[in-house]
Amino acid sequence: xxxxxxxxxxxxxAASLTLAWRFAxxxxxxxxxxxxxxxxxxxxxxxxxxxxxxxxxxIGTLGERFRPPAWQVGGSEKYLxxxxxxxxxxxxxxxxxxxxxxxxxxxxVLFAGAVGTALGILSGFLGGWVxxxxxxxTDTWLALPALTFAIFLxxxxxxxxxxxxxxxxxxxxxxxxxxIRGEVLSLRERDFVRLAIVAGCSKWTIMxxxxxxxxxxxxxxxxxxxLGVVIVTExxxxxxxxxxxxxxxxxxxxLADGKKGLMAGYWWLTVLPGSCIMLMVLSANxxxxxxxxxxxxxxxxx
Amino acid sequence: xxxxxxxxxxKHFPVKGxxxxxxxxxxxxxxxxxxxxxxxxxxxxxxxxxxKTTTAKVVLGLETPTSGTLRFEGADLQTLDAAGRRRYRRxxxxxxxxxxxxxxxxxxxxxxxxxxxxxxxQLARGEARERALRLLDVxxxxxxSIDLFPHEFSGGQRQRIAIARALALEPKLIVLxxxxxxxxVSIRAQxxxxxxxxxxxxxxxxxxxxxxxxxxxYMSHTVxxxxxxxxxxxxPARAVATAPQHPYTRALFAxxxxxxxxxxxxxxxxxxxVPSPLAPPPGCRFHTRCPVVxxxxxxxxxxxxxxxxxxxxxxxxxxxxxxxxxxxxxxxxGSLTSPSFTTGGAP
Amino acid sequence: MTPLLExxxxxxxxxxxxxxxxxEAVSDxxxxxxxxxxxxxxxxxxxxxxxxxxxxxxxxxxxxRIAAGAVRFEGEDLLAKSDGEMRRLRGxxxxxxxxxxxxxxxxxxxxxxxxxxxxxxxxxxxxxxAWTRARELLTAVKIPAPEARVxxxxxxxxxxxxxxxxxxxxxxxxxxxxxxxxxxxxxDVTIQAQxxxxxxxxxxxxxxxLIFITHNLGIVARMxxxxxxxxxxxxxxxxxxxxIFDAPAHPYTRALLExxxxLADARARLTAxxxxxxxxxxxxxxxxxxxxxxxxxxxxxxxVPTDIAVAEDHRARCWLAAR
Numbered sequence: 020x021x022x023x024x025x026x027x028x029x030x031x032x033a034a035s036l037t038l039a040w041r042f043a044x045x046x047x048x049x050x051x052x053x054x055x056x057x058x059x060x061x062x063x064x065x066x067x068x069x070x071x072x073x074x075x076x077x078i079g080t081l082g083e084r085f086r087p088p089a090w091q092v093g094g095s096e097k098y099l100x101x102x103x104x105x106x107x108x109x110x111x112x113x114x115x116x117x118x119x120x121x122x123x124x125x126x127x128v129l130f131a132g133a134v135g136t137a138l139g140i141l142s143g144f145l146g147g148w149v150x151x152x153x154x155x156x157t158d159t160w161l162a163l164p165a166l167t168f169a170i171f172l173x174x175x176x177x178x179x180x181x182x183x184x185x186x187x188x189x190x191x192x193x194x195x196x197x198x199i200r201g202e203v204l205s206l207r208e209r210d211f212v213r214l215a216i217v218a219g220c221s222k223w224t225i226m227x228x229x230x231x232x233x234x235x236x237x238x239x240x241x242x243x244x245x246l247g248v249v250i251v252t253e254x255x256x257x258x259x260x261x262x263x264x265x266x267x268x269x270x271x272x273x274l275a276d277g278k279k280g281l282m283a284g285y286w287w288l289t290v291l292p293g294s295c296i297m298l299m300v301l302s303a304n305x306x307x308x309x310x311x312x313x314x315x316x317x318x319x320x321x
Numbered sequence: 322x323x324x325x326x327x328x329x330x331x332k333h334f335p336v337k338g339x340x341x342x343x344x345x346x347x348x349x350x351x352x353x354x355x356x357x358x359x360x361x362x363x364x365x366x367x368x369x370x371x372x373k374t375t376t377a378k379v380v381l382g383l384e385t386p387t388s389g390t391l392r393f394e395g396a397d398l399q400t401l402d403a404a405g406r407r408r409y410r411r412x413x414x415x416x417x418x419x420x421x422x423x424x425x426x427x428x429x430x431x432x433x434x435x436x437x438x439x440x441x442x443q444l445a446r447g448e449a450r451e452r453a454l455r456l457l458d459v460x461x462x463x464x465x466s467i468d469l470f471p472h473e474f475s476g477g478q479r480q481r482i483a484i485a486r487a488l489a490l491e492p493k494l495i496v497l498x499x500x501x502x503x504x505x506v507s508i509r510a511q512x513x514x515x516x517x518x519x520x521x522x523x524x525x526x527x528x529x530x531x532x533x534x535x536x537x538x539y540m541s542h543t544v545x546x547x548x549x550x551x552x553x554x555x556x557p558a559r560a561v562a563t564a565p566q567h568p569y570t571r572a573l574f575a576x577x578x579x580x581x582x583x584x585x586x587x588x589x590x591x592x593x594x595v596p597s598p599l600a601p602p603p604g605c606r607f608h609t610r611c612p613v614v615x616x617x618x619x620x621x622x623x624x625x626x627x628x629x630x631x632x633x634x635x636x637x638x639x640x641x642x643x644x645x646x647x648x649x650x651x652x653x654x655g656s657l658t659s660p661s662f663t664t665g666g667a668p
Numbered sequence: 669m670t671p672l673l674e675x676x677x678x679x680x681x682x683x684x685x686x687x688x689x690x691x692e693a694v695s696d697x698x699x700x701x702x703x704x705x706x707x708x709x710x711x712x713x714x715x716x717x718x719x720x721x722x723x724x725x726x727x728x729x730x731x732x733r734i735a736a737g738a739v740r741f742e743g744e745d746l747l748a749k750s751d752g753e754m755r756r757l758r759g760x761x762x763x764x765x766x767x768x769x770x771x772x773x774x775x776x777x778x779x780x781x782x783x784x785x786x787x788x789x790x791x792x793x794x795x796x797x798a799w800t801r802a803r804e805l806l807t808a809v810k811i812p813a814p815e816a817r818v819x820x821x822x823x824x825x826x827x828x829x830x831x832x833x834x835x836x837x838x839x840x841x842x843x844x845x846x847x848x849x850x851x852x853x854x855x856d857v858t859i860q861a862q863x864x865x866x867x868x869x870x871x872x873x874x875x876x877x878l879i880f881i882t883h884n885l886g887i888v889a890r891m892x893x894x895x896x897x898x899x900x901x902x903x904x905x906x907x908x909x910x911x912i913f914d915a916p917a918h919p920y921t922r923a924l925l926e927x928x929x930x931l932a933d934a935r936a937r938l939t940a941x942x943x944x945x946x947x948x949x950x951x952x953x954x955x956x957x958x959x960x961x962x963x964x965x966x967x968x969x970x971x972v973p974t975d976i977a978v979a980e981d982h983r984a985r986c987w988l989a990a991r
Binding site: 210211213215224228229232233 | 383411413417423428437441490
Binding site: 368369475477478505506507508509510511513514517532533534535536538539562563572573574575576577578579580581582583584590591593594595 | 712713812826828829856857858859860861862865883884885886887889890909910913920923924927928929930931932937938939940941942944945960
């Protein structure tokens with residue numbers, strides 16, 4: 020027998036109980052403290068990049084090329100994490116790179132999420148030919164290899180930050196559409212949706228008031244998980260030279276520029292941006308995984 | 322006054338053929354007629370697959386009938402214009418079985434209760450709140466419930482919220498689909514009593530669908546017994562519950578659990594199980610399990626005839642042409658209720 | 669003579685993952701069950717009736733712990749047994765039937781394999797003997813055409829039929845005690861009647877003791893010799909069925925009986941029990957029923973009632989029963 024969720028004699032006491040319980044639960048059961056902290060630091064870095072960064076990320080001093088990090092022989096206090104082939108401060112570039120990754124990542128996830136969720140709801144709720152059309156398009160989309168598709172699109176429209184966001188959105192909306200549609204199909208059969216029809220709500224009202232709020236959880240979870248995928252794709256595109264155009268400090272771009280120096284022992288030019296990408300993606304995934312379990316009432320009961 | 326008249330309702334669901342099995346048609350409801358009088362309760366009982374829930378869905382407009390007519394206050398629903406359909410929607414509301422599934426978990430109680438009002442009347446915020454408070458009072462929930470979410474309530478309290486919502490538009494008919502089956506035993510009586518009080522106060526009519534025979538006897542003025550998409554007996558609740566006539570009704574009520582260890586029931590245990598509605602038996606659909614089956618039952622479908630103040634569809638009571646002096650009057654479709662019990666006493 | 673089953677001051681608690689919430693689902697429960705007897709355990713959801721059954725079977729989910737008390741079966745303390753010994757006992761000496769027959773059956777195995785499984789595990793029967801025995805068992809639970817049914821899979825059977833199969837599995841090793849947890853809740857009225865008749869026949873033929881866990885007093889009235897009423901984890905009243913129905917000593921039992929509609933007397937207004945079932949994590953002080961009790965006194969709000977003998981073989985946990 021399960022313990023009662025929150026039956027109680029008075030609703031107000033139940034309210035305070037659940038509130039307290041939620042607060043307690045937030046702290047409990049594997050909340051990923053470290054990943055959240057990392058993401059938080061990265062977000063703050065991105066927001067305050069121009070305050071924190073010691074020097075200009077795009078202009079270097081050619082005389083100070085390939086300086087190693089400060090703790091190595093030949094390093095200088097001025098360039099804590101060394102300089103690149105144009106003598107630009109790597110630390111500053113990493114800091115501004117966080118901003119690029121964050122802006123591109125978040126906007127692309129939001130864009131893909133908005134399009135995918137909307138189409139998923141329409142597809143699942145309306146059914147019929149609308150569903151057929153949206154799902155066939157989704158199938159076609161999913162059959163294409165995401166990265167190749169993105170490179171193709173990027174090559175067509177040319178590199179710019181704005182274009183990257185649109186490309187990533189166009190490539191990844193289908194994942195939302197699929198997941199959300201499945202969710203809507205089961206929601207549609209729930210009694211409260213039937214009762215909304217009985218109450219006289221229009222299809223539009225039902226989708227907006229009854230379906231959308233109930234799929235938002237899944238959309239948020241998916242968004243967190245997608246953040247990692249999108250950032251890696253952005254880095255890959257920049258690495259291949261069809262992403263964020265130089266001299267903008269994107270992590271993927273830094274990686275591409277740095278790879279030439281790898282053989283010469285300039286490890287900081289690749290290891291550092293690579294670690295940043297890894298940290299961010301890993302953190303987003305861990306947080307997303309936790310959210311998925313947390314927000315899914317069926318998994319939570321286990 | 323007749324509120325809703327269901328005449329020869331048919332609802333078939335086509336079934337797609339599987340890999341090994343051919344397609345077919347599920348005859349969920351197959352020619353059912355009954356009437357609901359204003360301010361009265363019609364109880365529908367029967368086992369799973371008898372079509373009671375499909376009937377409810379058709380009445381609620383959640384399914385379109387394959388054939389047959391529904392007349393609401395004399396007007397055929399199919400010929401109604403948009404305004405008429407809207408009026409019908411306002412007049413017929415529902416309370417479902419599972420109070421955990423029937424309330425949107427993301428909406429506050431106030432919004433849940435007043436949603437039908439907002440849809441139909443474009444109420445101002447303050448006015449909607451006032452109406453919500455009044456409705457909460459009607460179902461005896463505290464005022465502060467208005468700002469809480471459904472998960473903060475127990476099953477019984479949630480069912481009260483569902484009832485308050487159903488009452489918001491001041492409907493004339495409420496379809497109650499197993500409204501207490503999912504509730505704790507100690508809560509059921511609260512809800513049944515509340516529903517009865519509301520009926521007396523507001524003059525509501527109920528279409529009460531359940532498998533709980535004692536509850537149907539407690540709530541209903543008239544009882545309809547269904548088997549495999551057909552109406553087998555229809556009459557005053559007391560008469561049907563205490564002296565069932567159709568062999569199926571007799572078996573059903575004999576199988577009902579006693580309320581005291583010394584209570585003895587007629588010993589009619591049915592053999593076998595309900596046949597598939599994909600391929601219902603010919604003739605009387607009950608003949609495969611009937612303890613008093615006759616030869617003609619497999620051939621002829623029995624009509625509903627007036628017997629002992631009710632309608633029964635069984636050859637035991639059918640007129641046999643040219644046999645004996647006993648010739649019960651055959652009921653014509655659409656005149657299935659006789660005045661003797663549609664205006665019968667309170668349950 | 670030792671009773672078949674003796675539960676002595678059994679207490680089972682659920683502890684949440686971080687130990688923040690402790691819920692006493694079974695609280696200080698004692699009763700006895702003689703061989704061949706039928707005991708009904710009634711209660712609402714959250715009353716602890718299922719936890720009680722799982723405690724007896726030692727099948728509690730993780731997070732639940734038997735905190736105190738003893739369970740003696742044929743004189744032996746089940747709580748002292750090793751997991752291996754318990755496994756040998758379950759299915760052989762004590763069997764269980766659960767509410768959902770579909771969840772109790774494995775969709776990938778034939779009926780014959782599943783009915784014969786216990787025999788093979790507990791008695792080392794060969795597959796062939798097990799199948800022969802399975803056919804006999806299907807006949808015993810009145811399944812038509814058992815020859816054909818043994819070869820079928822659960823999804824090919826109706827709900828009533830599946831529950832019969834579960835029944836056949838339960839009696840396959842001729843247990844002494846059968847615990848049935850809401851076995852007919854998912855069945856239709858006429859199928860339920862068939863199944864209850866079947867259980868009663870099996871019990872008579874095999875001299876089984878039966879524990880019937882249900883929320884339905886009608887099943888108790890029809891099936892049981894004695895009834896135990898549970899409320900908020902406590903056993904509030906226990907006694908012979910007729911006596912409990914005629915002269916309930918606990919106000920909760922009385923209220924429950926009065927709140928159920930009767931076919932014979934459909935007009936009388938039901939007496940509803942006010943309030944909501946209690947939250948086990950925040951039980952009221954004193955008697956857990958006192959906020960809903962029509963006869964509440966000051967003492968009920970302060971002290972938990974003790975187990976009071978009302979008459980021969982009739983006990984109640986209510987201060988009023990003391991007088």
